[in-house]
Amino acid sequence: MCGIVGYIGYREAYPIVIKGLKRLEYRGYDSAGVMLYDGNDIKLSKTKGKVVDLEAKALKEISTNGTIGIGHTRWATHGVPNDVNSHPHVSNSGDLVIIHNGIIENYAPLKVELIKRGYVFHSDTDTEVLVNLIEEVQKKENLKLGKAVQVALNQVFGAYAIAVFDKKNPDEIVVARLGSPLAIGIGEGEYFIASDASPFIEYTSNAVYLEDGEMANIRLHKPMKIRKIKDDSLVDPYIQELQMNLEQIEKGGYDHFMLKEIFEQPDVITDTYRGRLHANEGIIQMSGVEDNLEKFLNAERIIIVACGTSWHAGLVAEYILEEFTRIPVEVEYASEFRYRNPIINSKDVVIAISQSGETADTMAAIKLAKEKGAFVYGVCNVVGSSISRETHAGSHTHAGPEIGVASTKAFTTQITVLIMMALRLAKAKGTLSKTDFHRYLQELEIIPEKVKEALETNDKAKEIATIFKNSHNCLYLGRGYNFPVALEGALKLKEISYIHAEGYPAAEMKHGPIALIDERMPVIVIAPKQGHYDKIVSNIQEIKSRSGIIIAVVTKGDTQVRGLADHIIEIPETSDALSPLITTIPLQLLSYHIAVLRGCNVDQPRNLAKSVTVE
Numbered sequence: 001m002c003g004i005v006g007y008i009g010y011r012e013a014y015p016i017v018i019k020g021l022k023r024l025e026y027r028g029y030d031s032a033g034v035m036l037y038d039g040n041d042i043k044l045s046k047t048k049g050k051v052v053d054l055e056a057k058a059l060k061e062i063s064t065n066g067t068i069g070i071g072h073t074r075w076a077t078h079g080v081p082n083d084v085n086s087h088p089h090v091s092n093s094g095d096l097v098i099i100h101n102g103i104i105e106n107y108a109p110l111k112v113e114l115i116k117r118g119y120v121f122h123s124d125t126d127t128e129v130l131v132n133l134i135e136e137v138q139k140k141e142n143l144k145l146g147k148a149v150q151v152a153l154n155q156v157f158g159a160y161a162i163a164v165f166d167k168k169n170p171d172e173i174v175v176a177r178l179g180s181p182l183a184i185g186i187g188e189g190e191y192f193i194a195s196d197a198s199p200f201i202e203y204t205s206n207a208v209y210l211e212d213g214e215m216a217n218i219r220l221h222k223p224m225k226i227r228k229i230k231d232d233s234l235v236d237p238y239i240q241e242l243q244m245n246l247e248q249i250e251k252g253g254y255d256h257f258m259l260k261e262i263f264e265q266p267d268v269i270t271d272t273y274r275g276r277l278h279a280n281e282g283i284i285q286m287s288g289v290e291d292n293l294e295k296f297l298n299a300e301r302i303i304i305v306a307c308g309t310s311w312h313a314g315l316v317a318e319y320i321l322e323e324f325t326r327i328p329v330e331v332e333y334a335s336e337f338r339y340r341n342p343i344i345n346s347k348d349v350v351i352a353i354s355q356s357g358e359t360a361d362t363m364a365a366i367k368l369a370k371e372k373g374a375f376v377y378g379v380c381n382v383v384g385s386s387i388s389r390e391t392h393a394g395s396h397t398h399a400g401p402e403i404g405v406a407s408t409k410a411f412t413t414q415i416t417v418l419i420m421m422a423l424r425l426a427k428a429k430g431t432l433s434k435t436d437f438h439r440y441l442q443e444l445e446i447i448p449e450k451v452k453e454a455l456e457t458n459d460k461a462k463e464i465a466t467i468f469k470n471s472h473n474c475l476y477l478g479r480g481y482n483f484p485v486a487l488e489g490a491l492k493l494k495e496i497s498y499i500h501a502e503g504y505p506a507a508e509m510k511h512g513p514i515a516l517i518d519e520r521m522p523v524i525v526i527a528p529k530q531g532h533y534d535k536i537v538s539n540i541q542e543i544k545s546r547s548g549i550i551i552a553v554v555t556k557g558d559t560q561v562r563g564l565a566d567h568i569i570e571i572p573e574t575s576d577a578l579s580p581l582i583t584t585i586p587l588q589l590l591s592y593h594i595a596v597l598r599g600c601n602v603d604q605p606r607n608l609a610k611s612v613t614v615e
């Protein structure tokens with residue numbers, strides 16, 4: 001959601017800001033804008049649409065020189081997506097310019113107050129209120145920009161990552177964050193600002209991630225000063241060395257980030273278990289789990305909180321953790337959990353799963369669980385993200401940057417982490433036989449090879465996609481470990497191809513959804529040899545008897561389902577518990593090809609954002 005980019009230094013700011021905005025496109029947006037300062041004037045261009053539309057407009061409207069610039073991609077919350085509501089927003093005097101990611105919840109009373117004092121508003125946004133509030137504070141109290149921003153922010157509620165520029169004092173940009181991410185790249189004689197580090201990775205590998213409630217004055221040729229917004233106390237900047245590289249955030253020859261990320265899965269699963277899984281020695285070592293082993297072993301319950309695809313990974317983990325460790329597990333939508341006054345105590349372990357580490361609902365669920373005394377463990381992909389900092393301990397998934405809005409490699413690496421966790425706890429609790437424990441370790445080690453083999457279904461997935469690309473509905477069925485995979489398959493299809501799709505536990509069909517089956521309804525059934533094979537074969541027969549079209553994901557060499565299904569996709573054999581890592585691959589590919597064939601924007605589906613930083 002909303003992307004922020006800024007530059008202050010000696011280079012031309014425009015190309016840095018535009019390229020940075022393109023790197024942040026994956027976050028989801030509907031309009032874009034840029035402000036440049038050339039030593040004399042503020043130059044502004046903004047538009048509804050994509051960054052390419054902004055480029056076209058900016059080149060016509062303004063001269064693009066200047067070594068200070070800020071840019072924004074907006075995901076509409078207050079006010080429809082249009083040119084006027086796009087950021088940057090300018091204060092009434094024309095001196096202050098702001099970009100903002102987040103929501104100012106009390107913008108309405110503030111706006112009324114500002115209107116009484118003569119302010120005029122051009123947009124419907126909460127952001128325009130904020131920039132004028134800063135201006136009002138600045139004028140009334142005769143303050144420099146940093147101080148005025150601080151005073152104003154202490155009057156607002158909500159979430160924000162902001163960058164503010166003041167034409168009267170044009171050698172600085174003031175930034176602040178609460179609830180929305182903000183990274184500052186530190187170069188030689190230059191600073192970069194962005195929602196994540198991807199816009200500045202080729203310029204510097206030194207970055208500071210602002211913590212919630214912090215702000216920074218970024219001045220040319222001066223060390224950066226970070227302070228707490230609330231009490232003005234100074235904070236020592238913690239400079240991190242970035243781990244990502246440019247290649248990781250580019251498409252690498254693939255047509256879309258999503259396809260690249262699907263094909264990266266063998267490598268990133270290996271990265272996820274590297275240094276943690278020692279199959280030959282029979283060891284799993286995850287420092288976060290190791291350091292808190294007692295907490296896990298004494299847990300009366302594990303509660304998993306997450307959203308979307310991460311919630312599906314949580315459902316897979318429920319099956320695995322309960323089977324391997326015999327600890328009761330509950331899986332909750334973070335958005336429901338945070339508002340239903342859940343019963344939690346200090347004997348509970350809460351696991352928060354999030355690719356971005358910025359999802360607002362998951363973050364709120366974590367805070368609630370902490371307030372109630374639970375130990376909270378994070379499973380996050382983005383290092384330095386808000387969730388990985390807010391949790392008591394955690395494990396990163398090491399999937400590398402996931403740019404496609406539809407989550408793919410995040411899902412399989414989350415499952416990999418959670419399988420390792422379950423195995424480590426099972427070893428400590430003695431709830432798995434030694435033979436099974438070693439067997440799972442060996443099998444996990446060769447999973448990347450099997451994922452590679454599953455990726456060979458790409459052509460088959462494309463062929464099936466061609467047949468079903470015009471379907472209006474689809475059903476996904478699975479049982480046991482593959483019920484969450486059915487949910488995930490359906491989510492992938494609907495979010496990128498806009499075809500209505502639902503996932504069900506296969507046996508639930510006869511309790512209602514079977515009424516939907518007719519000769520136009522494709523039903524994707526996940527039917528690997530292990531698990532509840534015979535049961536799912538019966539479910540397939542039930543669909544067949546009602547003329548449904550069956551696309552079955554089966555273990556290589558399967559003959560029984562082959563005889564019943566209209567189309568089959570063959571995957572390599574694995575044990576039931578690890579099968580979601582394999583069965584999910586052809587479903588990702590199928591959704592991808594259907595979306596491409598329908599001409600959809602695969603990497604940036606309509607209405608969606610990569611990090612959902614508002615509730």
Ligand code: F6R
Pocket residue numbers: 307308309310311353354355356357358359362405406407408491492495610611612
């Ligand atoms: C689906 C998808 C979303 C996210 C959800 C949670 O492909 O990407 O459903 O899984 O918004 O995001 P994270 O994992 O970043 O908390």
